[in-house]
Amino acid sequence: MRFDLDQVDTAIAYKLLAATVMPRPIAWIVTKGTDGLNAAPYSFFNVMGSAPPTVAIGLLADPERGFKDTAKNILDSGEFVVNLVPERLVQAMNTTAVNAPRSTDELALAGLATTPSTHIAPPRITDSPVAFECRSLSNVVTGPQQTVVIGRVLAVHIDDAYILDAEKAYIDTPKLDLVARSFGSDYVRSRDTFALDRPFWGQGAFSQK
Numbered sequence: 001m002r003f004d005l006d007q008v009d010t011a012i013a014y015k016l017l018a019a020t021v022m023p024r025p026i027a028w029i030v031t032k033g034t035d036g037l038n039a040a041p042y043s044f045f046n047v048m049g050s051a052p053p054t055v056a057i058g059l060l061a062d063p064e065r066g067f068k069d070t071a072k073n074i075l076d077s078g079e080f081v082v083n084l085v086p087e088r089l090v091q092a093m094n095t096t097a098v099n100a101p102r103s104t105d106e107l108a109l110a111g112l113a114t115t116p117s118t119h120i121a122p123p124r125i126t127d128s129p130v131a132f133e134c135r136s137l138s139n140v141v142t143g144p145q146q147t148v149v150i151g152r153v154l155a156v157h158i159d160d161a162y163i164l165d166a167e168k169a170y171i172d173t174p175k176l177d178l179v180a181r182s183f184g185s186d187y188v189r190s191r192d193t194f195a196l197d198r199p200f201w202g203q204g205a206f207s208q209k
Contacts, residue, residue, distance in 0.1 A: 023180035023188045027057055028083040028093055030114070031073035032122040035103040037114070039096045039125070040070040041085070043181035053153040055082060055134060061145040069102055074149055078136035079120040082151075083128035086177045087189060119154045129176050131157040 005013045018024075027045035031038050044058030059071040067075070074080045085093050096106035107114060107125070114123035117133045124131035134151035141147050164170040174191065182188045199206055 018181075019183040022182045025178070025180050026085045026093070027055070028085050028096070028125065028128065029057070029070055029074070030081045030083065030107070030122045030125060031070050031077070031079070033069060033073040033076065035069075036105055037107055037122070038069040038073060038104075039106040039110075039112070040068055041093050041097050045082070048150065052137075054137065055132065055151050055153060057082075057149045057151065059147045059149060063145060065099075069104075071147075073122075074136065075139060075147065077121070079122055080134050080136075080149075080151065081117060081120070081122050081124045082132040082134060083125040084130040084176070085179055086129055087179050088177070089125075089127060090179055090187065117155075124157060129159045129162055129178075133157075 003012070003016055005016070024043040025045055027042045029040060029042055042057050042059070044060070046056060048054045048056045057074075059067060059074065061067045061071070066072075070080075092110040092112055095110040096112075098106070098109070100106060100109065113126040115126045116123050119133050120135060124133070132153045133155040134153055137150045137152050139147050139149050158171060162172045162175055164172050174193070176190075178190050179187045180190065
């Protein structure tokens with residue numbers, strides 16, 4: 001069946017994309033505004049490059065309430081911290097997703113401590129095993145209620161417990177125990193993995209006969 005997305009309701013388009021593009025990593029974003037700190041999870045997120053290191057985040061606004069404080073702070077200041085979410089912090093992450101009144105400090109609501117960043121004003125979540133300090137490179141308005149933020153990663157903080165070899169940047173990725181967004185209200189764990197060797201032209205099935 002084909003869905004022409006310019007002919008369906010926005011909610012249907014969202015369901016089709018969110019139900020099929022999965023798992024999606026979670027950017028647990030901390031920002032700082034004139035009224036204090038804000039935090040919220042965003043699952044329209046991924047790494048986009050390494051030279052320079054960049055991430056992209058899709059900010060979706062509520063048709064009536066507009067952008068949440070976290071998204072507004074990103075657009076206003078251009079600074080944000082992306083924290084990654086291990087399974088042990090999913091309840092705290094979910095708490096920060098609440099549709100709280102404006103100016104609510106979701107970090108305090110979830111009982112989360114923060115640690116100052118090195119290059120930007122927003123702090124990182126202390127208990128998150130990985131945090132990216134980011135500054136916006138560009139914002140692309142893709143619709144009346146949505147914007148894609150492309151951010152440059154200025155620094156990566158990784159808890160020492162997950163470093164195997166700092167010089168070679170070997171990370172104990174399975175030990176991070178990160179979760180990702182699935183469809184609906186479901187999440188997925190990153191424990192069930194499998195490996196595939198990348199093929200090379202001229203070898204095996206791709207060798208010349």
